Amino acid sequence: MISVTDLINYDITDTDLAKQVAEHLTIGVKQTTATLELLRDGATVPFISRYRKEMTGGLDEVQIHDVQVTARHIKDLTDRKKTVLKAIATQQKLTATLQAAIITAATLQDVEDLYLPYKQKKRTKAMIARENGLQPLADFVLTHLSEEIPTEAYINDALADAAAVLAGLHEIIAEQIGEKAIYRQWLRERMQRDGFLTVTVKRDGEEKDAQGVYAQYYDYSESLKSLQMNTFRILAVNRGEKDGVLSVKIDFSEERMRHFIQIKERNGQGDSGEGYQVLLSAIDDAYKRFIQPAVARELRQELTVLAQGQAIKVFGDNLYHLLMQAPLKNKIVMGFDPGFRTGSKLAIIDANGRFLKKEVIYPHKPASEKQRQEAAKRFQSLIHEFDVALVAIGNGTASRESQEFVANNLPSGVQYSIVNEAGASVYSASEEARSEFPQLHVEERSAISIGRRIQDPLAELIKIDPKSVGVGQYQHDLNTKMLDEQVGQVVEKAVNQVGVNLNTASTPLLTHIAGLNTTLAQNIVDYRDNNGVFTSRIDLKKIPRLGPKAYEQAAGFLRILDGKNILDNTDIHPESYAAAKKLLDLADITAQQLATAPANERLTRYDNQMTANQLGIGIETLHDIVGSLKKPGRDGRSEMVGALLKSDVLHIEDLQPGMKLQGTVRNVVDFGAFVDLGVKHDGLVHISRLVKRRVKHPSEIVSVGDIVNVWVVEVDQKRQRIGLTMIAPEEKV
Incomplete structure (x- = not known):
């Protein structure tokens, strides 16, 4: 056995971490190494994505965030392995084989499966049986299945007769079988592949579901494999179960599982004898009491996590497009x-x-x-x-x-x-x-x-909790921490992609700028109120508590529209001003000539590797500088869809099948898109009616804020439901 002092120094180096992250995400080791080093140095995701492209190989915000999250998961897994190894070694039960299995475990669940037999647990009947001296008998029976069980030798004050001995023996063997990692892993793999989620309505379910919200799930079954592609159904079933309407279970052939355990536990012995009958009974009990319920709970949880992850992603995508809608400029x-x-x-x-x-x-x-x-x-x-x-x-x-x-x-x-x-x-x-x-x-x-x-949708919507803006599906059933993380990531991405006007931005808006927090954002507003408008990005260095690191991270995302330096109204970082000015000199362009056709044509000619070498910068940075100089003051939203403007009105009574209309996409969910036609209730374009071809998710075709052409399919005035299609009638086959 391996003692605590003999435990190998199991940890993970920065190099190994970068390699594992790269392998998991299928990106280059140099990319993950550079990204992790930047993150450890306090750089923010927007800053790395925008201003350190040469170092990361051009990873975008999502990829950098994935590197960050994956590294955290790998570290968490490593820490858990260390804890488990130490706990088992402390019990003096850690073998070299078990240590190797724990170290090479690929998932947290695998680690927990291996740890289960050694985990501190409440007092069980099997524990009591061991205390009464029955463990040696259990070991004997499992290796001598065909022989008679010497129960008489184990009768004592605690075990009054042979029946009590057999009962205790049963508990020990059942618990041992139920805690073996191999059986849980075997069942988990096959349930995932061949299991079915079966749903029925409870006895009083229909009374609780007066509106028939869950009617389609009253008698419903779908394979777990298929459900991974239809995750919104998992959330619907979960809610129905929580509301006391539905009863849910996972179905799988018990005979297959019992047969597998029997073969393993017999270990080449015959299939007859008193010991064999005890084994069969213990296997049946272990499966029903320990293995099946635990694995079913795990799989339900995994499905829920998968469904929540998909719903959170949908929410994030919808929120991003909502925030990035083009502003309506220069209009009262x-x-x-x-x-x-x-x-x-x-x-x-x-x-x-x-x-x-x-x-x-x-x-x-x-x-x-x-x-x-x-x-x-x-x-x-x-x-x-x-x-x-x-x-x-x-x-x-x-x-x-x-x-x-x-x-x-x-x-x-x-x-x-x-x-x-x-x-x-x-x-x-x-x-x-x-x-x-x-x-x-x-x-x-x-x-x-x-x-x-x-x-300005971004500036206004940023003031409220994004979960209140009405995009997504089942957001009130989602993991709050995961949803908040996604919201934070999306808001951070949108705000920093657009940038903010340093002289008009509110404290809440500034808080989302890379490198800033609530205190620094408020200090900026206070400085502006007390000293007047900012005329240069350099003035940021005068802000109380805004140090060099915060300035580095934030400066490129803060714009000054009418300042002393036109570069302050671009997303060119101050660290690249010298290169930008040298480029303008090379191209013989003045600040006044920027954004004109001749100036843009000249800048395009200088957008090459030779110029990058001459300026002492990377080609990616040169591309960004050229793009910024071509369109100073741009915020990235001018290319997005704006609001649908109207001058007439429409009622649901006016709608007729076949009618062509224009509407705004208000929400995108797994099964379709809801479109605002201006008739109080949004119409639904089912995923099958978005385009003629098959799509995995509606977000491949539409986004929140899109203005789309639709045709009316059906109108149910009583239920206030409108069915729409985006496939033009002449395109139908």
């Missing part, structure tokens, strides 16, 4: 928060997002005819007074009626758009909203938020 907007009894709240927002005026009108019943006429006059008056170009209508209560009111009273040349107002009330009641607009009511702040959402 009216935010319109619909309401019936309490009226509709209006807010005028100037082209820079500054709140100008509020108003409450009563355009809908139960308001009187006089109030409704006055609402129309006041609405039109505000549009003329402030030269409003667009009305942004929230899609909540009274949205359809408000669309009709707006469309009927819009002056010529003015348009409206439907804005997803999910989470607007969360922001309106927040401390930040109260601080920004202390004199306004919650509903009035909501109208401002709706208006700003169409002007």
Whole structure:
């Protein structure tokens, strides 16, 4: 046996870690080595992705994050192995074979399987039987199956008769079989391949499911292999089980498992004798009591983790596209928060997002005819007074009626758009909203938020908990920690890809910039309030507690629109300013000539390896500098889809099969996409109706915020359901 002092020094070096990460992610060892070194040095994912491409071989944000997460998992696995090895060695039960098995285990589950027999557990019947001296008898029986069991020799004060001896013997053998890693691993592999998830409705399930939400799962079965491709069903079944409607189990042939254990435990012995009958009984009990329930729980958990991971990814993709919708620049907007009894709240927002005026009108019943006429006059008056170009209508209560009111009273040349107002009330009641607009009511702040959402979705949505914005599926059933990590990653990616205006960005927005935290973000805002606008990125070095590392990480993502140096309005990092200026000199381009066709043509000619060598920079950095100089001030969102602008109104009663419409994708889920047509309830384009070919996931075809052409397939006015297709009728086969 191996003692604690004799344990090998099992750990993982930085070199081995980089190799394992590279193998797991199928990327180069040099890439993982450089990435891990940068992360250990305090570099952020956005900074590494944007400004250290030569070192990482051009890994993007997702790949760098994967390196980070994979390395953490490998370290966690290593730490667990060390803990398990020490625990078993302390019991003086660690053999060389067991040590090798633990060290080479590929997964945490494999380690736990090997550790199970040595794990401290509650007092069991098998433990009591061992204390009563029956372990030697169990060892004898397992090696002499065909012989009679000498029960008489083991009768004592604790074991009154042969029946008590046999009962204790049964417990020891059943527990030993149930704790062997080989059986759990064998069953796990075959259940994953051949098992079925079987779902039935509970006796009182239909009464609890009055709306029939889970009706399709009342008598349902699907292979575990197939479920890995349809993970949204796992979450639906889990919720139905939690709600007390559904009963769920995993089915697998017990005979196959029993036969496998029998062969292993017989170890070449015959299949008859008293000992053999005890073994058969113990195998049956071990399978039903220990092996099958444990493996079934593990597989259910694995399926749930898989489903949650997919749902979190879908949520992240949807959130990213929502945040990255193109802003509506240089337009005065009216935010319109619909309401019936309490009226509709209006807010005028100037082209820079500054709140100008509020108003409450009563355009809908139960308001009187006089109030409704006055609402129309006041609405039109505000549009003329402030030269409003667009009305942004929230899609909540009274949205359809408000669309009709707006469309009927819009002056010529003015348009409206439907804005997803999910989470607007969360922001309106927040401390930040109260601080920004202390004199306004919650509903009035909501109208401002709706208006700003169409002007700059990223800057406005960043103020609220992203889980409140209504994109994704089953997000309230997901692992909170995993979801928060994904949200943080997506928000960080979006904010840093776009960059922020250093002279207008709010504290919450600045908090998501690489290298900054809440304290530094607030210090920047305080400095701006006390000293006026920033005129140079260098001024950031004057910010209290913003040291060299934070400056390095953040500077390239903070923009100054009208500063002393035009490079401050690009995503060129200050560390590359000298190279950028030298490039402009080589190309004979002045700052005033930037973004013109002749200047861009000259810059293209210098975008080559020879120039990179001449400037002393890598080719990837040169590509980025050239791209930034061609379009100073760009934020990456100009290429994204903006809002769908309208001037008419549509009702669900107007919809007819075959009708062609245009709508905005509001949500993408595993089974399709929901499209806002402006008729209160979104229509569903099932995954089979996105394109003619088969796709694995709707996100291959559409994203949140996309403006798409659809055709009406069916309309169920009673259930308020609209079926749509994106396959044009003439394309059908």
